[in-house]
Amino acid sequence: MKIHEYQARNLFRKYGIPVPDAVVCHSVEEVEKNVPDDGKLKVVKAQVHAGGRGKAGGVKLARTKAEVVENARQILGMDIKGLTVEKVMVADAVNIEKEFYVGLVNDRNSKSVTLMASAEGGVEIEEVAKVSPEKIIKLAIDPLLGLMDFQARAVALQLFGEIMQALAAAAIIKKLYKLYIDTDASLAEINPLVLTPEKEVWAIDGKMNFDDNALFRQPEILKMREVSANEQKEIDANEKGLSYIKLDGNIGCMVNGAGLAMTTMDMIKLYGGEPANFLDIGGSSNPKKVIEAMEILLSDKNVTAVMINIFGGITRCDDVARGLIAALGQIKTEIPIVVRLSGTNAKEGLELLKSTGLPTVNTMREAAQKAIELSKKSKV
Amino acid sequence: MSILINKDTKLIVQGITGRDGGFHTMKMKEYGTSIVAGVSPGKGGREIDGIPIFNTVEQAVKETAANASVIFVPAPFAADAILEASCAGVGLVVTITEGVPVLDIIKVSPVAKRNGTKLIGPNCPGLITPGESLIGILPGNIFKKGNIGLISRSGTLTYEVVNMLTKNGLGQTTCVGIGGDPVAGLYFLELLEMFENDPDTDAVVLIGEIGGDAEEQAAKFIKEKMTKPVVAFIAGQTAPTGKRMGHAGAIISSGSGTAEEKIKALYQANVPVAKEPLEIPGLLKKKLGL
Structure with a gap:
């Protein structure tokens, strides 16, 4: 979850990090x-x-x-x-003598919160990381000990070079770490952290993201959530147990599983089409879920064909087929739909689907090709 | 041989009395996994389908000599469950639960390391050594014993690929779903090394996706350390920047973690990358000279 700069600054201020009015x-x-x-x-x-x-x-x-x-x-x-x-x-506005970067992030490789700091502040840190990675100081923080005073001092001293300024900056870094842990953040940046001509240290711009998985225990953070229309659609889908992301193409897809859903988008592209969305319906064969997923899919007016791609594992394809039949009976649409079923009881599932008259196929490749073909016709 | 689990693996199910825990306990048992105990605080002393329930993992380990645990408990309590198993001396802890806070896993990791516990997951489908042991929610019927190792960040996509391998006569030693979260237990490097050292594994399939740089690190490891062939597939070539694609870890942030970078790194390590899953069996056969 993202918040605005002013909201991050409010949190900074609450934690005693100096920010201008x-x-x-x-x-x-x-x-x-x-x-x-x-x-x-x-x-x-x-x-x-x-x-x-x-x-x-x-x-x-x-x-x-x-x-x-x-x-x-x-x-x-x-x-x-x-x-x-x-x-x-x-x-x-604050008079600036020098600008620095200070950030905290969940690092996959070290499995820790990592402190990043750089004397190249005020520019995008990703740019610094690409052009001159040696200018970024990185420190993996022990999750059981937390950020220790001496570590914050050492990093700050490397940036500022003068101990009194470094102590002021170290105090800010420690407060930022406490804020990060308290709020289940996934990113916290002060960019720039500035030194004024009067040798004061201020946080000028702040950015914070939060771990969506932890929002259940962060009610105060959740209150700060503001979403665009597209994001609202994604959140609504999420509350129904669906994972949806709108894209710019015209071939809608509905898939069970996130990795397979991404692959389905890639397959549509590979065979010359453009995916309209990412949509993972999870492992259920519940018709209600399929109906809700179809409604979300078809609310995108760019969609001219739909590819349903299901691999049956524990969930059996014949159950999925029954769910689809029940769902499709309730959805009235002119948009062509291709169904691909594979895996456990695929044969039985495909047999059941014959009654719907929908084109059914065995492989993802065929499904992508068919959906693209149908989308071209349906445009005409 | 295989890696991590075999017919001697004795499994505890934490959260056995929950809906998912109960259902998949039956599925694992049907498959032939040796499930020796369930843990559910407050329900100790009961039995479910002949499986004794204990209040604590410590008791369960003491009574049954269990050496692995699978966790189905809800996300807010998952970290505690992992720690309980690790501190009771369980050597392998597999967390199926989705939605566990990242900072919880970050805190748990050094404790597990200190205790010598291997973690898999969270937010993963589990792992299987076909014909011997299945831990998690994988559909056992599509797997077949053989000589291919598989490591994947995905669930259903793994089943898709395994199904094709099996249909093409390419059985598996062990398949491990490492999960879709940004911070997780065993990952590509550790598992590639295990497969390299497993005498029965002749080749490895690596299924990656966007986000992070684990595939790039894997490519480096393969180039420098591996003698066995590896074939890869990377999902998410059409994913937009800055969006979580279902998995919490599947996100391209500020242009890093793209499929292109990963595919390039793998090619440079002489790892063929399938353009679509259908190509994987063919690429493997070519590498194995079949």
């Missing part, structure tokens, strides 16, 4: 009303769940209140990577 506004009127006219240099920032906001023109400096209002007017409603900006954050 800021106001969040949903409209130009709110900006006029709520942003203080105090003569301080301000920065107006789009609040969307996307990186590269600066490049997209979603971050602007303002010297006067009038400039703040004008910038907010430009940024609100702006489209950044397909997302509409509905909120801006207006924060006090």
Whole structure:
């Protein structure tokens, strides 16, 4: 789960990480009303769940209140990577002497939370990792001991080179780790962490993601969830035990199992089509689930053909076929559907499906080819 | 021979009285797995289909000399169940449960290591040594004893591939579903090494997917350390960036973890990568000179 920068900053502040004052506004009127006219240099920032906001023109400096209002007017409603900006954050700008990067992430290889730090702050860390990985300090944190004081000090000293500044930064890193563990985060970044000409250390921009698996025990984090229309569809599907992701193609697919669902998309592409979605219905043969899955699939108006791809393991294909027949009896659609059944009791399943008149096939390859062929016809 | 499990594996089922735990206990038993005990706190002393239930794993191990455990308990309690088994001296703990918090697994890992416990999963279908022992939710009927080892991050896709192997006369030594979570127990490197050292395994199928760089590491290991041929398949070539594709670990983040990078690394290690699952048996036969 992602949150906005201003929400991450609120969490930082709660944990004692110094962040400059800021106001969040949903409209130009709110900006006029709520942003203080105090003569301080301000920065107006789009609040969307996307990186590269600066490049997209979603971050602007303002010297006067009038400039703040004008910038907010430009940024609100702006489209950044397909997302509409509905909120801006207006924060006090800080004089910057030097910028750093500090981040925590769940690392697959070391099976630990890993601290990453770099003196190359203020730019995308992925870029630094690609171009000059030696400039990133990495430290795997022992999950049983946590981040120890001396470790935070050592990393901070490598970045800052001066012990008083390093101690201030180390305190921030420790607080970030505590926040990370307390909230079941999967990513926490301060980028940049800045040193001001007055030798103060501030967190200027924050980003946090959270482990979806842990949301059941993080009610306060869950409250911060904001979703786009597409994401809402994915969450609704999830609540029904389905895993759905919309793509841009026209061949809808419904599959049991995530790996097989990804492979089904790849097969459609391999044979010259474009998948419309990822959809994993799990291991059940329950007709209700199939109906719900079909409804989600067909709510995508780009879909011109559907490929149902089921491999029967413990779930038997004849049970799945009965589920499909019950479901298809209730769904009225002109869109052609190809069914592929394989595995346990596939023969019986395919026999049952004959009554539906739907084209049925044995292999994924045939199913992909057939679905593509039908999609072309159905367009005509 | 095989890896990890065989006919002498004595299994405990943690969460045996739950719906999934109960159902798959019957399936595993039907297959011939030696299930010696179930654990369900508060239900100790009972029996289910001749399997004695204990309140704690420690008691179960003491009474039955069990050496493996499979976990079906709900996600919020899964980490505790893993620790209980590990601290009772169980050597292999297989977690089927989906949705376990990542930080729980991160905490559990060093304890398991200290105790000498091998972990598989979470969010995995389990593993099987055909004809000897099945641990988890795999459909036993599609497997056949043979000389191919298989390691996979996926469930159904594994069944798809195994079904084709079996139909093409390519039986298996052991098949391991390592699970779809970002942080998990045994992974490609450890298992490739086990298959390399298993005298009955002649070739290995590796089924990877987008997310992380485990396939790239596997490629490096294969190139430097393995003498046995490996054939691979990578799912998710059409997956968009930044979206979890069902599995929590199947996500391309900021351009890293793509299928292209993995396929490239495998090719460089002289590992043929199937364009579609249907090609896997042919690629294996070619490598084995069949």
